[in-house]
Amino acid sequence: xxxxxxxxxxxxxxxxxxxxxxxxxxxxxxxxxxxxxxxxxxxxxxxxxxxxxxxxxxxxxxxxxxxxxxxxxxxxxxxxxxxxxxxxxxxxxxxxxxxxxxxxxxxxxxxxxxxxxxxxxxxxxxxxxxxxxxxxxxxxxxxxxxxxxxxxxxxxxxxxxxxxxxxxxxxxxxxxxxxxxxxxxxxxxxxxxxxxxxxxxxxxxxxxxxxxxxxxxxxxxxxxxxxxxxxxxxxxxxxxxxxxxxxxxxxxxxx
Amino acid sequence: xxxxxxxxxxxxxxxxxxxxxxxxxxxxxxxxxxxxxxxxxxxxxxxxxxxxxxxxxxxxxxxxxxxxxxxxxxxxxxxxxxxxxxxxxxxxxxxxxxxxxxxxxxxxxxxxxxxxxxxxxxxxxxxxxxxxxxxxxxxxxxxxxxxxxxxxxxxxxxxxxxxxxxxxxxxxxxxxxxxxxxxxxxxxxxxxxxxxxxxxxxxxxxxxxxxxxxxxxxxxxxxxxxxxxxxxxxxxxxxxxxxxxxxxxxxxxxx
Numbered sequence: 001x002x003x004x005x006x007x008x009x010x011x012x013x014x015x016x017x018x019x020x021x022x023x024x025x026x027x028x029x030x031x032x033x034x035x036x037x038x039x040x041x042x043x044x045x046x047x048x049x050x051x052x053x054x055x056x057x058x059x060x061x062x063x064x065x066x067x068x069x070x071x072x073x074x075x076x077x078x079x080x081x082x083x084x085x086x087x088x089x090x091x092x093x094x095x096x097x098x099x100x101x102x103x104x105x106x107x108x109x110x111x112x113x114x115x116x117x118x119x120x121x122x123x124x125x126x127x128x129x130x131x132x133x134x135x136x137x138x139x140x141x142x143x144x145x146x147x148x149x150x151x152x153x154x155x156x157x158x159x160x161x162x163x164x165x166x167x168x169x170x171x172x173x174x175x176x177x178x179x180x181x182x183x184x185x186x187x188x189x190x191x192x193x194x195x196x197x198x199x200x201x202x203x204x205x206x207x208x209x210x211x212x213x214x215x216x217x218x219x220x221x222x223x224x225x226x227x228x229x230x231x232x233x234x235x236x237x238x239x240x241x242x243x244x245x246x247x248x249x250x251x252x253x254x255x
Numbered sequence: 256x257x258x259x260x261x262x263x264x265x266x267x268x269x270x271x272x273x274x275x276x277x278x279x280x281x282x283x284x285x286x287x288x289x290x291x292x293x294x295x296x297x298x299x300x301x302x303x304x305x306x307x308x309x310x311x312x313x314x315x316x317x318x319x320x321x322x323x324x325x326x327x328x329x330x331x332x333x334x335x336x337x338x339x340x341x342x343x344x345x346x347x348x349x350x351x352x353x354x355x356x357x358x359x360x361x362x363x364x365x366x367x368x369x370x371x372x373x374x375x376x377x378x379x380x381x382x383x384x385x386x387x388x389x390x391x392x393x394x395x396x397x398x399x400x401x402x403x404x405x406x407x408x409x410x411x412x413x414x415x416x417x418x419x420x421x422x423x424x425x426x427x428x429x430x431x432x433x434x435x436x437x438x439x440x441x442x443x444x445x446x447x448x449x450x451x452x453x454x455x456x457x458x459x460x461x462x463x464x465x466x467x468x469x470x471x472x473x474x475x476x477x478x479x480x481x482x483x484x485x486x487x488x489x490x491x492x493x494x495x496x497x498x499x500x501x502x503x504x505x506x507x508x509x510x
Contacts, residue, residue, distance in 0.1 A: 129359070149428065
């Protein structure tokens, strides 16, 4: 393994829902994993990760400020011993609740849109500050909702697309520091809680129905998505930056 | 032959200067009763006077799009004065849009300046205008930028809000389509007052920018951008929704 390969990842939102599945999947691939979030299950998931034979760490933050986010990152990195990559998988569960855009209130708009973006900004800034080597890998989870838009999720789609643009800009600014920034785009249903995913899938339209997925289904985060993120951690991916890779089984086929 | 926007009523935010002024002049000349929404009353009133001097009808609405009450008042005043609303163009951007920054250094207050005008402003405009646009089967138009599609090495936060607006546009096109409301985005390139000042400081800049344009010149806000907007707002654009129109003489070809 060359020096450019990432061996230790921090996963935001890694102790709950699809974030936990991704954290476990990265551990399956042999990466050391720290989980950082505010689900209250971080220590429990740290134990699950260690059972897979990798080094693990846990820290808590609500991503509301740059200082708190960076503090949690530093705590996790100190336990883990190093940091080569960050996977931003934290999505506030309330942000995933659908609602008519003209009816949502100010607090809901902030939860679904602006707070999500602020958390992503703080995550990128903390990642940049905490990488152990003069290089690093950052991956943001930005579901295909960002590319397609969807009725009932206007504010969240804006938040995801803003993060895609941030990844492209970070790739431009940090490329010469060998910090690679990419996005992975699973189907929206893949990041929803199971019950919500089923109803969302049945209501989906406009080419977004999972029934039409080329490979079928919403994908299993641990088995279908995490292995690709682990590929992005390897030396062979050192020339990939600023990209969005759709990992939705072929639902979204536009360029 | 009647003017293409005869009988229509529209609001344009940020219309006291730059591209917004050009759009207001074009819409006014095309027959629309035009509401010049801007924070700068003196400059906004001058645009109203220009429209009226050419035989059009217009009114000023002093409006800060970061304030929901201002936007609601602007829509209410428009309905009171002209009786309907057929289009709202959210063109305003933060005064700090041209401020070069790096992601690792930028403070969250700079992000909030961008978000307040572009993202929260879009939310305020959408919420205030929805009922009236539903009644008229009207158009909601958001302005975007290549920075929102390919990121920016110098203006990451600007690119993020412009990307967010574009995905918001796609979601709203799907959400509001059943109500007959069309939602689109437009990415312009035109000579503004800020560009003219830059030309004075750097006399070679104009020729350099023009050399990048396949059509060999930088657009005029009224004649080149405004004419496209009039086409989109008029009957010719009746089947166009959820789309991004790049109106820049062919400079950006990444879509």
